[in-house]
Amino acid sequence: MHDLIAAPFQDHHLILRPGSQRAVKIGAARYADLEHAVATGRHLPGWLADVALRAWGVDTADRTADTAVLIRARGPFEFSRATWEINLGCDFDCEHCYLGQKRFDSLSWDGKDHLLHVMRDAGVIWLQITGGEPLIDPAFPAAYRLAHELGMQVELLSNGSQLSKPRILDLLTTYPPTKMSLSVYGATAETYDAVTRRRGAFQRFAKGLQAAVEAGVNIDLSLIITNRSAHEADAMQAWADRLGLPRRQYATISPTIHGGAEPLPSQSPEYLTHRKPFTGCPAGRTFFHVDPHGRASICKVGREPSIDIPTEGLTGLARLGSIADSLMLRTGGCSGCKLSGTCRVCRPMAKLLQTAKAPPHTYCQNA
Missing domain, CATH: 3.20.20.70 (Aldolase class I)
Structure with a gap:
């Protein structure tokens, strides 16, 4: 299994270690350097070997980049x-x-x-x-x-x-x-x-x-x-x-x-x-x-x-954004609510609670 993962994330690039919650942010130039090292089978760049040792205690000094790192391609959406x-x-x-x-x-x-x-x-x-x-x-x-x-x-x-x-x-x-x-x-x-x-x-x-x-x-x-x-x-x-x-x-x-x-x-x-x-x-x-x-x-x-x-x-998956917009609209018993700015329940959950006839005082300020 690869020791490290390199992945685009929003406007940044991350180095991750499988199984670890820690992530290290790197710049575009270093990410491009790493991509080239993986594509050509060069040894892992020295800066990344230092990062791996400091962040996760992983010694990758003698590894080639293509065997140590998995490069993730950027997806077409913003999903992470x-x-x-x-x-x-x-x-x-x-x-x-x-x-x-x-x-x-x-x-x-x-x-x-x-x-x-x-x-x-x-x-x-x-x-x-x-x-x-x-x-x-x-x-x-x-x-x-x-x-x-x-x-x-x-x-x-x-x-x-x-x-x-x-x-x-x-x-x-x-x-x-x-x-x-x-x-x-x-x-x-x-x-x-x-x-x-x-x-x-x-x-x-x-x-x-x-x-x-x-x-x-x-x-x-x-x-x-x-x-x-x-x-x-x-x-x-x-x-x-x-x-x-x-x-x-x-x-x-x-x-x-x-x-x-x-x-x-x-x-x-x-x-x-x-x-x-x-x-x-x-x-x-x-x-x-x-x-x-x-x-x-x-x-x-x-x-x-x-x-x-x-x-x-x-x-x-490109349609999920517009679906999210439609589901967050306040409808039914929630439309026109003057307390919507401080509501503690998202609209999809409120709809489930209303369908289930949950006691209003357990989730609604208007109760």
């Missing part, structure tokens, strides 16, 4: 980030899950291969692979390796249930993710298994978490606070702190992706916090989301209209 639901299937059945019915179906391997190449060609540098539970997908290992080989920095969202399996740990240590975010649903087996509605889920998670920490996988924890786990919020935080892992707390439960209200009763009212005012986001501009069937949308929430990548390919 994407998320991909490799599958919606999951080995847990969490009552608060926003996916609703979790059907285990997705693209064939040829379709996944094509999709990853399209995302690479679109300019995606940072790719988040999620699900469902991505690690249980039979094609996950091959897709994960391919994303690395194409020069994407891969982040994983997982429930951690598979992390004690040697083949999974071997994959993650050979091709390190930039970050692996694990969801935590409780601090005891009784609570964890109740939230996930799977007996033995806590034991699998705890075993996998410990194995991944010992293997040196870059992990942070997402502490999911529901009405079943709220009494263990402090214990969940203490668990993360004992392991020395970064942690974030999530208590706002969303409707399903189809506007179903089923997850909302699991919300813990005492842990609800006010969101910051919504001031816009890069959805559909520098970021996009792809579902298991290759349909690209502006984000996980605003899923329609979408672009069918298997049939429209790379050129179809």
Whole structure:
């Protein structure tokens, strides 16, 4: 595998190390020098060998540029980030899950291969692979390796249930993710298994978490606070702190992706916090989301209209910007709102909440 990635990013150029969140910005002249070195098979430029040693402790002094560096071509759009639901299937059945019915179906391997190449060609540098539970997908290992080989920095969202399996740990240590975010649903087996509605889920998670920490996988924890786990919020935080892992707390439960209200009763009212005012986001501009069937949308929430990548390919992504504009217009119960300047919810999420008939006081200032 290549030691370094060189990629255009907006008006700049970056040097990245697979599996590392650190990036080094370089000028156009040095980028052109590196491109020439790779094309001609010269030794790595001295300045880059110094950068690699200082930034990542990687000794590349005796390497030729073409064997040490993967050059990423500039994409035709401004996209640099994407998320991909490799599958919606999951080995847990969490009552608060926003996916609703979790059907285990997705693209064939040829379709996944094509999709990853399209995302690479679109300019995606940072790719988040999620699900469902991505690690249980039979094609996950091959897709994960391919994303690395194409020069994407891969982040994983997982429930951690598979992390004690040697083949999974071997994959993650050979091709390190930039970050692996694990969801935590409780601090005891009784609570964890109740939230996930799977007996033995806590034991699998705890075993996998410990194995991944010992293997040196870059992990942070997402502490999911529901009405079943709220009494263990402090214990969940203490668990993360004992392991020395970064942690974030999530208590706002969303409707399903189809506007179903089923997850909302699991919300813990005492842990609800006010969101910051919504001031816009890069959805559909520098970021996009792809579902298991290759349909690209502006984000996980605003899923329609979408672009069918298997049939429209790379050129179809050009329409995401105009789709983003249309989805952000305030319509229905939000049109003409005098508090829109301080609204804390984006329009696609507000539409889901309205469809689900969520209690207005949980998200709307006008309530």
